[in-house]
Amino acid sequence: MRAAIEAAKSGLNVALVTKVYPVRSHSVAAQGGINAALNPADSWENHAFDTVKGSDYLGDQDAIELLCREAPEDILALERMGAVWSRDFDGNIAQRPFGGAGYPRTCYLADRTGHGILHVLYEQVIRHGVIIYDEWHVVKLVVKDNAARGVIAIELKTGRLHRLHSKAAVIATGGYGRVYKTTTNALSSTGDGMGLALSAGAALMDMEFVQFHPTTLPRTGILITEGARGEGGYLLNSKGERFMEKYAPKVKELASRDVVSRAEQTEIDAGRGVDGCVLLDLRHLGAEKINERLPQIRDIAINFAGVDPIEKPIPVRPGAHYSMGGIMTDVNGMTAIAGLYAAGESACVSVHGANRLGGNSLLDAVVFGRRAGAAASEFCFQTAFPEFPDSSLKDAAHEVADILKRDGGEPAFIIRGEMTAAMENSCGVFRDKERLTKGLENIRELKERYKKVSLSDKSDCFNTELLAVVELGNMLDVAKAILIGAVNREESRGAHSRTDFPRRDDEKWLKHTLINKTNGELKISCKDVTITKYKPAERKY
Amino acid sequence: MKIKIKIKRFNPNEGEESREPYFQLYNVEAGEGMTVLDALLKIADEDDPTLSFRRSCRSAICGSCAVSINGHAKLACKTQILPERHKFGEILVEPLANHAVMKDLIVDFSPFWNKMSRVTPYLTPPPGRQEQADDVKITPADEAAIDRAQTCIMCGACNSECNALEIDPEYIAPAALAKAWRFVGDVREGEKQKRLERLSMEHGMWDCVRCVHCTEYCPKDVRPLKEIELLRSAAIGRGITDNHGAKHVESMTQSVKRVGRLDEAAMTFKTLGFLRSLGMIPFGLKMELHGKMPMPLIFSQIEGMDEVKTIFDEIEEKKKEKE
Numbered sequence: 001m002r003a004a005i006e007a008a009k010s011g012l013n014v015a016l017v018t019k020v021y022p023v024r025s026h027s028v029a030a031q032g033g034i035n036a037a038l039n040p041a042d043s044w045e046n047h048a049f050d051t052v053k054g055s056d057y058l059g060d061q062d063a064i065e066l067l068c069r070e071a072p073e074d075i076l077a078l079e080r081m082g083a084v085w086s087r088d089f090d091g092n093i094a095q096r097p098f099g100g101a102g103y104p105r106t107c108y109l110a111d112r113t114g115h116g117i118l119h120v121l122y123e124q125v126i127r128h129g130v131i132i133y134d135e136w137h138v139v140k141l142v143v144k145d146n147a148a149r150g151v152i153a154i155e156l157k158t159g160r161l162h163r164l165h166s167k168a169a170v171i172a173t174g175g176y177g178r179v180y181k182t183t184t185n186a187l188s189s190t191g192d193g194m195g196l197a198l199s200a201g202a203a204l205m206d207m208e209f210v211q212f213h214p215t216t217l218p219r220t221g222i223l224i225t226e227g228a229r230g231e232g233g234y235l236l237n238s239k240g241e242r243f244m245e246k247y248a249p250k251v252k253e254l255a256s257r258d259v260v261s262r263a264e265q266t267e268i269d270a271g272r273g274v275d276g277c278v279l280l281d282l283r284h285l286g287a288e289k290i291n292e293r294l295p296q297i298r299d300i301a302i303n304f305a306g307v308d309p310i311e312k313p314i315p316v317r318p319g320a321h322y323s324m325g326g327i328m329t330d331v332n333g334m335t336a337i338a339g340l341y342a343a344g345e346s347a348c349v350s351v352h353g354a355n356r357l358g359g360n361s362l363l364d365a366v367v368f369g370r371r372a373g374a375a376a377s378e379f380c381f382q383t384a385f386p387e388f389p390d391s392s393l394k395d396a397a398h399e400v401a402d403i404l405k406r407d408g409g410e411p412a413f414i415i416r417g418e419m420t421a422a423m424e425n426s427c428g429v430f431r432d433k434e435r436l437t438k439g440l441e442n443i444r445e446l447k448e449r450y451k452k453v454s455l456s457d458k459s460d461c462f463n464t465e466l467l468a469v470v471e472l473g474n475m476l477d478v479a480k481a482i483l484i485g486a487v488n489r490e491e492s493r494g495a496h497s498r499t500d501f502p503r504r505d506d507e508k509w510l511k512h513t514l515i516n517k518t519n520g521e522l523k524i525s526c527k528d529v530t531i532t533k534y535k536p537a538e539r540k541y
Numbered sequence: 542m543k544i545k546i547k548i549k550r551f552n553p554n555e556g557e558e559s560r561e562p563y564f565q566l567y568n569v570e571a572g573e574g575m576t577v578l579d580a581l582l583k584i585a586d587e588d589d590p591t592l593s594f595r596r597s598c599r600s601a602i603c604g605s606c607a608v609s610i611n612g613h614a615k616l617a618c619k620t621q622i623l624p625e626r627h628k629f630g631e632i633l634v635e636p637l638a639n640h641a642v643m644k645d646l647i648v649d650f651s652p653f654w655n656k657m658s659r660v661t662p663y664l665t666p667p668p669g670r671q672e673q674a675d676d677v678k679i680t681p682a683d684e685a686a687i688d689r690a691q692t693c694i695m696c697g698a699c700n701s702e703c704n705a706l707e708i709d710p711e712y713i714a715p716a717a718l719a720k721a722w723r724f725v726g727d728v729r730e731g732e733k734q735k736r737l738e739r740l741s742m743e744h745g746m747w748d749c750v751r752c753v754h755c756t757e758y759c760p761k762d763v764r765p766l767k768e769i770e771l772l773r774s775a776a777i778g779r780g781i782t783d784n785h786g787a788k789h790v791e792s793m794t795q796s797v798k799r800v801g802r803l804d805e806a807a808m809t810f811k812t813l814g815f816l817r818s819l820g821m822i823p824f825g826l827k828m829e830l831h832g833k834m835p836m837p838l839i840f841s842q843i844e845g846m847d848e849v850k851t852i853f854d855e856i857e858e859k860k861k862e863k864e
Contacts, residue, residue: 020595021650023695024603082664082727084684084691091678109691115602116691123663157643186598187582219574222600300600303619306574413586457591459554462644465590 001025001121001130002366003170003333003343006373008128012380015131017138017153017164019188019467023122026174026186027344027365030114031225031296033106034366035359036071038093042103044068049534051360054100054256055324055353056494056504057536058206058512058529063331063349065532067360067367074366075107083120085109096230098358100256100541106359111225111296114362136162137467138192139400141169141200141340142392148200148339149388152396156467159460161397165388168376171197171327171342172369178471179479180320181420184216184223193346195474197327198481198522202335204515205348205527207478208485209324209495211356212429214260216319217305218277224297224316226358228282229253231293235264236279236313237272248541255541258355258495261318265429268317277315286310318429322361324352324495325485328514328527333372339379339386343372350512353529354494403469409454412469415446419472422446423479427486432500440483447476480522485513488524506536544571544622546580548592549635550645562642565589571622577634578606578617581646594646601760604694607701608646609635614698616760637701639710653697656713660721660740667731683728690723693763699755711744715755715765718746722768725775737776746772747786788812798853801843805835 001022008014016022037047047068052059075093079085085093085107097104109116125132136153139161143149150165173193177185198204214235215224229235235253237243247263248255255263264278282290287310290298294309301309326348333341344365351364419442426439450473457465491505492498511526546569551562567588569580578599585592595605599618606617611629614637626632640648699715700706706714721740724730740746746769755765777787792811796804810818828834843849 020597020603020605021654024597024605026598026603028694029598029600029602080666082724082729084679084687084727087679087681087684089681091680110688112602112692115694119691126658127663186603188597220599296602303621304574304600411586411590413590455590459552459591461552461554462593462647464585464593468590 001118001125001172002369003172003341003373003376004130005121005124005128006370007170007377007380008125008130010374010377010381012377013131014128015133015164015166016125017133017136017151019135019137019156019192021134022125022132023119024188025118026189027114027362028118029184029186029223030117030362031111031223032098032227032230033096033108033113033359034075034117034362035098035101035105035357036075036107036363037068037103037105038072038075038095038107039103039105042105044071046102047071047105050101051351051357052353052534053539054355054357054360055351056258056355056539057506057510057531057534058209058353058493059351060349060353060530061532061534062530063351066331067351067363070367071363074363074370078117078120078366081120081124083109083116096227097254098230099226099251099254099260100357101359106227106230108227111227111294117362117366133164137470138196139470140392140396141171141196142388143200143337143340144386144389146201146337147386148337149386149392152393154400154466154470156462156464159463159466161393161400163388163393165385167380167383167385168339168341170333170372170376171340171346172344172365172372173346175323175345176475176478177320177323179420179423179475179482180210181424182216182221182317183320184213184221185320190471190475191323191346191478192471192474193342194327194481195477197335197340197342197346198477198515198517200337200340201517202337202340202342203328204481205325205328205512206350206353206485207323207325207481207515208489208513209352209354210320210427210482211257211322211324211495212261212318213321214257214264214318215280215314215316216321217300218275218315218317220304221319222300222304223319223321224280224300224314225294226257228280228294228297231282231289232285234281234284235260235316236281237267238274239272243267243272243278251541256355256357257321258497259541261429261495262497264316264318273317274315277317279313280309280316281313282309283311283313322356324348324350324354324356325482325513329368329372331368331371332375333368334375339376339383341372341376343369347372354496400466403453403466404455404458406452406454409452410449411456412453412465412472415450415453416468416472416475419443419446419476419479423482427483429497431486431496431498433487433498436483436487440480440487443476443480443483447480450476477517481515484515484522484524489513510536542571543568544580544626544632546584546632546634548584548646549633550592551636551642552591552644569622573623575622576618577608577610577615577620577622577625577632580622580632581617581634592646593644602694604696607637607696607698607760609637609701614638614701614758616696616698619760637697639701639703639706640697648697650697652710653695653700653716656717657695657720659713660717661724661732661736662717662720664724664727664730665732666729679728687723687726689763690719690726690768692761693719693723694761696760698758698760699763699765702754702758704752704754705748705750709744709748712748713740713745715749715769718749718772719763719765719768721746722772725772726768733775734779734781737772737779737781740772741776741781741784741787746776747784747789785812797849799842800840801846801849802840804840
């Protein structure tokens with residue numbers, strides 16, 4: 001939406017195509033906040049350094065500098081649009097400490113910051129007259145001669161396919177958390193844009209870097225914000241020890257997410273967990289602070305874990321949360337395909353490198369969403385309308401009809417279940433060659449079986465089963481890309497932790513992983529990391 | 542434990558004869574903590590993939606999965622099966638009320654979004670302030686004034702439960718009114734007067750019958766009725782009183798001030814004016830026939846008017862203090 005607003009402001013005719021209504025998008029669930037160096041005692045350089053260090057030196061430093069330099073202006077721009085930030089007593093924007101940050105620079109709206117921002121962006125989308133095609137699911141990015149021509153989307157209400165002919169397209173489809181069994185992500189976070197872009201010829205970058213959030217609820221994977229630790233929450237093992245003192249003596253619970261998730265997993269694997277979890281203790285914060293700063297967290301814990309955090313610690317464990325990787329773009333959101341842009345979690349600029357800091361994802365979406373919208377408009381003003389290949393609609397219609405026609409195959413949910421289990425077992429917090437290779441074989445086999453998947457719902461109106469099949473196709477491609485990258489990278493860096501290669505290896509692996517699809521096969525290559533002034537150093541918290 | 546879940550279904554695509562909604566029974570293995578959404582997902586996967594419903598975040602923040610469960614609007618993701626069955630004896634899932642059904646549990650939300658658009662749902666700072674950064678300091682108190690309205694997730698539960706919307710589909714309804722307060726109550730807003738004038742028109746905020754359903758069934762505790770009351774007070778405070786709703790409130794106040802009770806006959810004249818009140822005579826006769834006419838038609842003062850006066854004086858006092 002940030003990109004759409006920017007493009008609409010330039011006077012272009014802009015449409016949003018989305019499989020859910022815009023206020024349902026998963027940014028709505030972002031809880032803790034958004035980072036910006038607003039305080040004179042802080043600086044964008046400090047923010048940049050923290051981000052570089054958090055990324056385990058894999059982030060491109062030119063992009064990170066830009067992100068941190070432009071952050072304060074984007075926070076104020078959101079406020080001018082109508083966002084209300086939580087305030088301190090003097091009326092200044094309040095900021096809370098977050099993991100891996102050297103200064104409290106996370107702006108927030110209680111513990112529903114994403115909800116606040118998403119709704120304000122929606123308001124602006126209406127204000128600027130952006131056309132909304134809601135509950136339309138894109139099934140194809142149309143690219144010819146390496147130039148984007150528009151998209152083909154299925155209208156869920158009628159089952160009809162539509163062609164949307166455009167000069168430029170911006171992909172902002174979020175993450176792929178649903179390829180994992182336990183994830184904080186929405187049911188709709190199925191990595192559609194990444195799958196589509198890969199098929200259209202764009203490259204995916206650094207897909208092996210999957211962030212596991214340290215505090216998710218067992219069974220459902222529902223997120224408990226890092227803000228809970230930012231406000232002073234402790235992590236305890238079954239013996240009641242604050243085990244983070246061992247793993248990150250200086251900042252303890254506020255080490256970066258990969259560090260905390262690994263510590264938790266180590267405790268759990270060593271038998272010091274509680275039913276496969278560790279405990280997040282907020283009791284010492286007191287009822288008043290919990291109710292004021294973390295009201296939604298209290299509701300979530302009561303409703304989804306049956307625990308009132310005022311009285312009892314919340315059981316938590318690491319769960320798939322965020323994709324550092326995504327569609328490769330430059331700092332203007334541009335991909336290798338003319339007129340095709342990407343932003344937010346679906347893109348990889350890369351500012352998060354091997355591990356993202358809390359509070360940097362909304363910032364990434366806002367800053368690079370704006371930049372992608374502006375760059376796409378610029379592109380539209382300079383480009384003639386490219387022709388839309390007639391056959392593409394027919395081809396897409398054949399593909400959909402083919403799925404609907406099939407009979408007697410297995411249903412999608414069985415393949416989906418095996419895929420999410422395979423990803424969880426082979427490509428979780430800790431990885432090794434044996435498990436990864438097995439996982440990859442699993443996914444290859446599932447991809448074969450997917451070709452014969454069949455539906456029981458053959459109707460046109462809201463055929464949600466058909467949607468699930470299309471999503472599964474994208475997810476299998478994404479899962480495969482993650483595994484190929486993870487097998488290939490023989491080192492441990494950030495969120496990618498190989499027990500058979502426990503050290504970071506800058507000599508060989510200070511590089512981005514690129515994955516392209518050529519003739520239906522995924523090919524891997526690499527790209528250098530941009531380093532400006534922060535020389536790679538050992539990472540300690 | 543196996544639990545029976547009854548779901549109201551409808552598919553416009555099915556053959557002519559089965560175009561009526563019908564109920565279908567499913568047996569679901571349910572355990573501690575399982576939500577209605579978990580059950581729907583399980584049914585759609587393992588039992589009946591033709592079942593359609595909206596869902597996304599499954600943590601009560603995206604607003605997709607509001608449906609009617611045992612007669613009232615709830616978020617499927619936030620409603621646990623076992624306590625629900627314990628309370629009602631069964632689990633009956635239907636589409637939201639007050640919305641046209643498109644398929645199974647999916648309703649047409651376009652009237653909802655159109656109503657949102659009708660309240661100009663974006664901040665409109667006064668001219669000249671548009672592009673200036675941070676020149677209005679917002680205090681925690683300013684934030685608190687609109688905080689509840691801001692937590693709305695647009696799930697439609699309130700509109701589904703709204704009695705006024707059931708009678709008048711054009712009624713702006715509680716969700717959009719909560720959104721309207723989010724701007725009228727914002728210190729940075731520049732068009733408060735215009736917004737309140739528009740909200741005072743027909744099908745606007747004065748059509749609310751104060752049944753409190755919106756507040757009772759809101760899954761996020763937005764309390765839309767509270768916001769409607771704030772909007773009404775703000776409108777009267779700004780002198781926007783040339784409408785039946787405001788007049789009704791004013792005549793009610795006057796009546797209590799004068800006789801200590803509601804003098805309904807007199808209030809009708811004050812709210813509707815003389816000519817329109819004549820039009821109410823047939824309605825009055827019907828009331829009489831059903832024994833509902835308050836008698837006598839003209840009330841005398843109640844006893845203890847001095848206490849009523851004290852209350853009014855205190856309100857005046859408080860108003861002055863506030864100013």
